[in-house]
Amino acid sequence: MAASMTELVLPVLPLLRTFLSEPPGIPAPRQLAIQNAARDWLNTEWLGQADEATLRGQFLPFYECVVDPPLHCETVARRVRFLRFGLNYLLGGTDPVGTKLDRCVLPKGPYFQAGFGMQFWTAILQATAPARFPGWTSRTAAALNRFKLGKRSARETPGQQYTRLLVLTDELRAAEPTLTGFQLDAFLEAIATMHGRELTPASKSATKGLEDLARSVRTKYPLRERLKAKRQSEATIRDELTRAIAATDAAGVRAALDMADVPNASIHDDSLMDVTTALWNTDFPEDLLTDIWGSGQLLGVGLSFPVAILHLRNADEFPPWDDVTRHGLATLDDGYNPIGPPAEGYRLYREACDELRRRFRLHPLEVPDLFRMAAQPPDPVRRPGPNFNGFCADTFRFLEELKDNNRREWMADHRDRYHFAVREPLVELCSGLVERYVLPLLNIPHGWDLETDARTGKALSSITRNDHGQSQPYETAQWITFYRRSQQTKRDDVQLFVRLDATGLACGLRLGRRARDAGKRFRSNIQQHAELLFHRLHAAHAFSSCAFLDDAGQPVRMDTPADLRRWATGKNLMAERRFPRDSQLLRGDDLVGEIMLTFHKLLPAYRCGVDDSPQEWLARPTPLYSAKNFLTETFLDAQWLETAASLLGMKRQLILQGVPGTGKTHIARHLARLLTNGDETRVRLVQFHPAYSYEEFVEGLKPKTVEMNGRSEVTYPVEEGVLCQFARLAAAQPGDNFVLLVDEINRGNLPRIFGELLYLLEYREHEIVLPYSRRPFRLPPNLYLIGTMNLADRSVVAVDQALRRRFSFVEMPPSREILEHWLADHPARDSKIATATVNLFENLNRQLREDAGPGQQVGHSYFMISDLDAPQLRMVWEHHVRPLLAEYLGHQPQRLARYELERFLKAGKE
Secondary structure, three states, X not given: OXXXXXXXXXXXXXXXHHHHOOOOOOOOHHHHHHHHHHHHOOOHHHHHHOOHHHHHHHHHHHHHHHOOOOOOHHHHHHHHHHHHHHHHHHHXXXXXXXXXXXXXXXXXXXOOOOOOOHHHHHHHHHHHOOOOOOOOOOOHHHHHHHOXXXXXXXXXXXXXXXXXXXXXXXXXXXXXXXXXXXXXXXXXXXXHHOEOOEOOOOOXXXXXXHHHHHHHHHHHOOHHHHHHHHHHHHHHHHHHHHXXXXXXXXXXXXXXXXXXXXXXXXXXXXXXHHHHHHHHHOOOHHHHHHHHHHHOOOOOOOOHHHHHHHHHHOOOOOOOOOHHHHHHHHHHOOOOOOOOOHHHHHHHHHHHHHHHHHHHOOOOOOHHHHHHHHHXXXXXXXXXXXXXXXXXXXXXXXXXXXXXXXXXXXXXXXXXXXXXXXXXXXXXXXXXXXXXXXXXXXXXXXXXXXXOOOOEOOOEOOOEOOOOOOOOOEOOOEEEEEOEOOOOOHHHOEEEEEXXXXXXXXXXXXXXXXXXXXXXXXXXXXXXOHHHHHHHHXXXXXXXXXXXXXXXXXXOOOOOHHHHHHHHOOOOOEEEEEEEOOOHHHHOOHHHHHHHHHHHHOHHHHHHHHOOOOHHHHOOOOOOOOHHHHHHHHOOOHHHHXXXXXXXXXXXXXXXXXXXXXXXHHHHHHHHHHHOOOOHHHEEEEEOOOOOOHHHHOEEEOOEEEEEOOEEEEEOOEEEOHHHHHHHHHXXXXXXXXXXXXXXXXXXXXXXXXOOHHHHHHOOOOEEEOOOOOOEEOOOOOEEEEEEEEOOOOOOOOOOHHHHOOOEEEEOOXXXXXXXXXXXXXXXXXXXXXXXXXXXXXXXXXXXXHHHOOOOOOOHHHHOOOOOOHHHHHHHHHHHHHHHHHHHHOOOHHHHHOOOHHHHHHHHHO
């Protein structure tokens, strides 16, 4: 199995040269701040003479530029005179750099100031010698780990870790003498955030990430609902606690704390009353927190208990403090040191909360949630296995340079670059295709026994030419070929191939150079069954997505079976799909799916090369359902269909939303038929409702009675839900589209039903581990989700922004045009009633828009009745339309009384 992305052994120098080959960008504010500091004020003479106000005027803007996020501007302003000593030591001290940093960063260091971490102090170092010292960010450690320089041990100090970074700096500067600390900073940021093998600059700052996190907090936890519930409960608890403290009632205090879920069982009554009373009445709570911690009154409880008391006293001023929020602070705040004094840590936390409230306009109740979300580990995601981490720009540069430097000496200098950029991704790609397509869909069902070993001489070609030195020593194109092991070599068989060269990548079907038996079978079957084969290839869109090449490598037209027969008479038979070197598909795991789809589209032709009698399979009927069928049966126009198809192509998830009666479910069904080419076996429908669960939709434990030793016992095996079952079918047929229809999608508890699948809806190329079965699961790229949503149903839950971001939405408004077209195709018994019905529909919705708003209208399908006449229209009004109007306007009886059929019919005649 291929290595996962985080296990890739990165070749440092080739990546650095790739990074430096890009033109330099505009200096970042951080770099400008450091350069200005070095030029204007960062020297021992200025530091010795400047007064406190001058120091503050320089330090504050410097701090805000070099620390991301800058959470402790208040501390800078307050402690600026003490920072002077640490700066003087860092500038003029003779100790090693690692020792200097430890004495400034570690809590026991003589120059330690809480709130100032490695980002600040290394920026000072960098200002003294930008060509020598790199900075330090939250991503620096991740970059060091990716270079296999060893992970930070529990005993390693920050100074020791920075010393390891300097070792890397010296190695890189030995190869690239002009490398500056700022360039190294940007390089390490790019390494820490690179996807697969593609080196891309870090696109998002930590502050920008916090902004996204703040938006997620507000989306996930609606503030208005939480405020209402929390204020009521806290007011009750506060009243009870105030009464118990006044009465010196320890039992009452415990009861109030239990209501607030504050652990207190291990605290003695005397300590409980002393601490609670002091905190409830003190004017200086921060000083008291320090005293409480130092006195040991709450030994074994920690600082969480007294903070919880302060939070109950004033929730806005004292945010909750627990293990999770502490971990979140350590994740976000470079200036917080977990091993420092707890009371000082809580002060930094409060200061950070105030800064985040100000910066992102958060409510005090929301800020702790932001820290809790920051503390959460990443989603249980891993790339599909075997893992394809993608090619990179250097893949194609290497192959291009190899053509001009095809010598053993050059290859010896670039061997690590070749393995990282070319060989390793080819092995990963081959393994991914084998695991997901060749083994489960070709070898096992058909017994074709294709070569699947991702080694040289097997499924992979060699970089070294095998011509005994008669030409250049290395191949400039690399191949993956799947051929039957029963043939002597790949050249003796028809192949499914992948070809990589300096121009990009191609995949498809080709006939081996020496394939006599396979070639004879291939040509004979095409000549005999050209009509059947042409039909299958056309239905699979093989001709539109792949080029069928002649002997000169030029594409030939495939308009008729005769064209297919002429192509088969050629010497070099090949059909391929090409991806240019700059295609984003080459950069990640989506490429595996695209190659699988290409192989599957060409599978009918491949069968002609390996099956003696393919006609039975080729003759299987293929259901057809065209765009013309869709437009005819839905009365929609081509522009609507083009928009819906584009949105499905972007996200693979679409929701049709509108008022009742606009044909959402009808149109969703026909859209599914269009996607599946009329094959109803590849469509599933499920209807959500308030009791629908994750266990029904994804997977869960289902009770089952089994006979064991003559007795009936209940077991609880894990069973797949609708989605997992359907996804398994879709994964087994990657060349065909599958559609899951979710009717009334917003009637269910969507976060509860989808669970962690919300992640997969946005990142189809990833996998998650399912919570019950603990097996990896991914949504195949050929599985589409189409939902319908009734905007007028007041019993449904709101669709939150997290789900809205993962679906495209299409409005389905009431349509006079659709009603007119339908009545024209289904004539009423009385021609006048058709016109009256259309006018009634138009006037009714105009009035509803004025009285109740655009979301409270009546859809056209209510009036789409065959052989419509006046009695039927009245029946529709009384039994279908009027109950809907009562739901819309039941709270406005005076307005509802005006909605009479005769009134609207009369208005239509005027």
